[in-house]
Amino acid sequence: MNSLRQSAGGLAHCGPGREEWTPHGGAELNVLGIDVGGTKVAVAQVDGVAVVESVEHPTELSSSEALLDGIEGAVAEVTAKSGPPDAIGVGVPSQVDHASGRVIASVNIPLAGIPLREELGRRLGAPVVVDNDANVAGLCEALLVPDGPARHLVMLTLGTGVGGGIVIDGRVFRGATGLGAELGHITIDARETDPFGTRAQPGTLEALCSGTALEGQASRMAAERPGSKLAGAAAGNGGRVTGRQAVALAGEGDADALELMDTLGRHLGIGIANVVNAFEPEHVVIGGGLSRAGDLFIDRARREAEARALPALFANVTISLARGGAEAGVIGAGALAAQELQPEKTTAERAI
Numbered sequence: 582m583n584s585l586r587q588s589a590g591g592l593a594h595c596g597p598g599r600e601e602w603t604p605h606g607g608a609e610l611n612v613l614g615i616d617v618g619g620t621k622v623a624v625a626q627v628d629g630v631a632v633v634e635s636v637e638h639p640t641e642l643s644s645s646e647a648l649l650d651g652i653e654g655a656v657a658e659v660t661a662k663s664g665p666p667d668a669i670g671v672g673v674p675s676q677v678d679h680a681s682g683r684v685i686a687s688v689n690i691p692l693a694g695i696p697l698r699e700e701l702g703r704r705l706g707a708p709v710v711v712d713n714d715a716n717v718a719g720l721c722e723a724l725l726v727p728d729g730p731a732r733h734l735v736m737l738t739l740g741t742g743v744g745g746g747i748v749i750d751g752r753v754f755r756g757a758t759g760l761g762a763e764l765g766h767i768t769i770d771a772r773e774t775d776p777f778g779t780r781a782q783p784g785t786l787e788a789l790c791s792g793t794a795l796e797g798q799a800s801r802m803a804a805e806r807p808g809s810k811l812a813g814a815a816a817g818n819g820g821r822v823t824g825r826q827a828v829a830l831a832g833e834g835d836a837d838a839l840e841l842m843d844t845l846g847r848h849l850g851i852g853i854a855n856v857v858n859a860f861e862p863e864h865v866v867i868g869g870g871l872s873r874a875g876d877l878f879i880d881r882a883r884r885e886a887e888a889r890a891l892p893a894l895f896a897n898v899t900i901s902l903a904r905g906g907a908e909a910g911v912i913g914a915g916a917l918a919a920q921e922l923q924p925e926k927t928t929a930e931r932a933i
Contacts (some may be wrong), residue, residue, distance in 0.1 A: 582757040588793040608855050610848045611664060613707075614712070615652060616910025619689035622648075624655040627661040627906070627915025632908050634663045645691045653704045669709045670918030671701065672910050674744075679759025682711040710921040714910060716753045716762065718903070719746025720920075721913030722866045725904040733862045736903070737852065738762060738869035742779065743787040747860060752920065765791070769851040777801070787850040792824045792871045799841055809837045827876040836910030839877070846878030848887025857890040859897050868903030876903040 616623040618640060635722040641651040660666060675687035681696020684696035702709045723729060732744045732751045743868035745764025747754040755761050765787035777797030781787035788794055799822035803811035814826040830838035831881035853865050865877060867882075883900050892899075905912060 590641070592845030610667045610919055611913045613656065613659060613663075613666040614911035614918065615656070615669065616673065616717070616914055617648075617652065617673045617690060617692075618714070619674060619909070622652055622655055623764070623908075623911050624652070624659050625911035625915070626659055627912055630721075632911060634659050635908075635911065639692060642691060643784065647697055648691055649695075649700060649704065650711075652701065656705055663727055666705075666707045667699070668918040668922040669707050670717070670888045670914035670916070670921070671697065671709060671711045672714040672914045672917070673697070674713065674714045675762050677711050677713055677779075679712065679755050682709065684711075685760065687798070707919075708865065708922045710917055712753065712755075712759075712914075712917055713744070713746075713762075714805050715744030715746040715757060716755065716911035717917055718744075718868055718909050719748050719866070719913070720867065720904065720916045721905045721909040722746075722864075722903055723748045723751070724912070724916060725868070726864050726899075726901070731862075731864050731910070733858055733860065735862045735863040736866045736868055737786070737790075737856075738850070738868035739790055739792065739849075739867065739871035739904075741793055742792060743785075743791045744869070746857075746863075748866060749860070764852070764856060765782060767852060767855055769848055769855070774921065775801075781928065786848070786852045790825075790845055790852065790871075790880060792869075795824045795827055795845060795871065796822060799838070799842070804839060806837060810835050810910045811837050824871070831874070831877050842877040843881050846881025849878065850882040850887075851889060853886040853891035853900060854895075855888065857894050861894050862898055863899055865900045867901070868902050868905070868909065873901050 582797055614625050614627045620640055622640050623637045626633040636655050639645040662692040675692055676685040677722050678685055683696045687693045698709045698711045706862045715738050716736060719734060723731040723735050732750040736746040743765030747762045766785050768784050770784040776783045776788045776917050777794040779791055779793045779870050780878045786928045799811055800815060805823050806812060810830050811822050815822045827841055831842045838877040840889055887895050
């Protein structure tokens with residue numbers, strides 16, 4: 582696979598009339614990727630798709646200042662071994678105004694309203710680019726697909742909620758201000774009225790395909806089927822069935838839990854068909870914590886997507902589970918930094 586240092590920030594295959602970018606005129610970039618999550622902050626020196634030096638610490642949630650201090654400290658640990666970075670990419674579980682790098686909204690970390698690009702640039706002494714974590718994960722997966730990098734890819738992350746990342750022509754698609762690609766909020770069942778414990782609108786991908794939704798659906802089924810294994814799981818947990826319990830029962834072949842997985846796969850397939858019809862990607866990748874149980878629903882999702890997508894579009898798409906694993910966030914953030922923070926080209930370079 583080509584590394585970030587071998588083609589257009591590692592992603593864009595240059596067609597006729599398109600420039601190919603070589604950072605620093607061929608010199609190597611020292612790139613850091615930062616993955617900020619609700620439970621951990623990971624910082625890594627990234628070389629292509631390889632993590633060279635890395636640290637990971639619990640996320641400091643007491644205040645914005647404490648979180649920024651924690652990020653700064655983690656970066657210092659890595660740069661003590663890797664040297665000063667040329668560029669830094671940051672992925673956050675937040676809505677980000679891409680032009681300014683300001684966090685507009687953030688559910689589970691204290692960064693709402695923070696001009697994160699400016700603040701981290703001042704603290705870290707290097708150019709910084711900030712993006713939504715699902716966009717960053719999509720960029721990582723575009724590097725990791727077979728015969729990659731992929732130029733056109735859509736990623737859906739199934740976790741506490743459902744996130745979306747879109748890569749078009751090798752670059753992240755964000756919409757007018759950077760707040761777009763919220764694929765988890767696509768409505769796939771306008772008749773549904775129950776958000777199943779999520780904060781999403783009923784009938785959306787997030788309300789039907791997230792880990793939170795799976796727990797809500799499993800708990801409702803447990804209450805409706807008192808003699809079931811799901812009901813037994815709920816009895817020891819205050820009437821709630823956890824997603825982990827539902828997945829474990831499905832893995833054991835429990836019919837009720839398998840029904841839940843079939844429903845999840847059907848809903849996910851409808852969402853996949855929508856993004857295939859809208860974006861005509863080469864790849865649709867399913868990631869997030871729930872994707873670890875993907876063998877229980879991915880085939881159902883493929884069948885549903887094939888039944889609903891336009892045949893000519895579906896014929897050219899590959900649907901697969903994410904490959905990046907725990908390092909996807911830092912790898913994607915490093916890719917983002919290498920791609921977005923390229924130095925200005927000279928007039929002669931632009932003419933190439």
